[in-house]
Amino acid sequence: MTDTATPALPEQLAEIREDFLALTERDRLQLLLEFAGELPDLPERYASQPGLLEKVEECQSPVRAFAEVRDGVVHFYATAPQEAPTTRGFASILAQGLSGLTPQQVLDVPEDFPLSLGLTRAVSPLRLNGMAGMLTRAKRQVREQLP
């Protein structure tokens, strides 16, 4: 699943990927569940105005997410219901994996990053589309905020 033709993955994303690939398929689901539990609460300005977050249509469950560029650094925020742990897990991976990167680093994240986590069989490709959709939108949002 590794692809050497893509630009080097930022360290925090590479670590997440290594953590998943080091596990058995069954345990990867558990790790995804841990990510779901770690999805940070929204900052107050978004929590009080969820309309600022963009709805991700590709996701099977209602999820709202936004990648914000502040002082040259990307922050990714997302919210999804507790009864959608898979979606929360995907959002949490992106929140931990994208936040703190430069806009260019985010734009360079390969589109197939979600497929490289070794979850294809345990989660199914269709469900992984949800994370791919979130990543695509995060990149567009970052691009729109570039000067």
Place this chain on the structure above:
Amino acid sequence: MPAQLDPSPKLAEYAHPERLVTTAWLAEHLDDPGLVVVESDEDVLLYETGHIPGAVKVDWHTDLLLPVERDYLDGEGFAALLGSKGITRDTTIVLYGDKNNWWAAYTAWVFTLFGHEDVRLLDGGRNLWTAEGRELTTDIPQRERVDYPVVERDDTTYRAFKEDVLAHLGRGPLVDIRSNPEYTGERIAIPDYPEEGVLRGGHIPTARNVPWAQAVAEDGTYKPRAELEAIYQGSPEAGGLGITADDAVVTYCRIGERSSHTWFALKFLLGIENVRNYDGSWTEWGNSVRVPIAAGAEPGEVPARAGAAA
């Protein structure tokens, strides 16, 4: 030995009361020998966050569907799956899940293709169980592997393929249970759901649109029999579909999961004998070359070619 039946009066009115159980009944019968609770969700991780005590998990993507071909597991795969969950051929299976039991009903339909006799749905599903504050646990039960016989899947009685649906046009009711904008062709996927690559919008000619949600009450349980009868068997003048007990009926949706929920209601709650679910549904029909499609609010005519064969 099959578990006892739920004597709830609401269930007793249905054609097959033995196919549903209430949350209250299940809470009292979790430890019944010969009963296994199975959770089937859209979300592959939801079971892991907490499930009904003793319940095992069956996932539609990773357990029921083949990884490559668009089809279900075969008799050997089914025997291995159910055996690994501690289910024998005469086990009473109670299915429940998220999203109003869509996937639980889908799993019930697949289990029925293999002729498993005692398959029941938890009326109201996971939502009602949790809304009532009933117990959930993260303990994964360790069930002993048992022998489940290898039974060939019956793809004729309850399953319809595209060719079957083409031959069916003009011969019996066709129920499209998607949302209205999907039926008219305005949208090609459920609002807020992934676009699964459908090229054309609309519906199968002659299909009538009864979105699945019309079959359920506010708490997610199936509506009482009289209300279901009014919707599906009531006269067309009164807004019903006018389905009779002798009709051959086909249900479909986008991939066959929401229509399993309606298939279950027509077959087991109303007792219509001949009901098949077309699992290819719109993701097959709407991508097929040279099949007739009707767009807009009207059911549309039986196409000449299909009609000529009748």
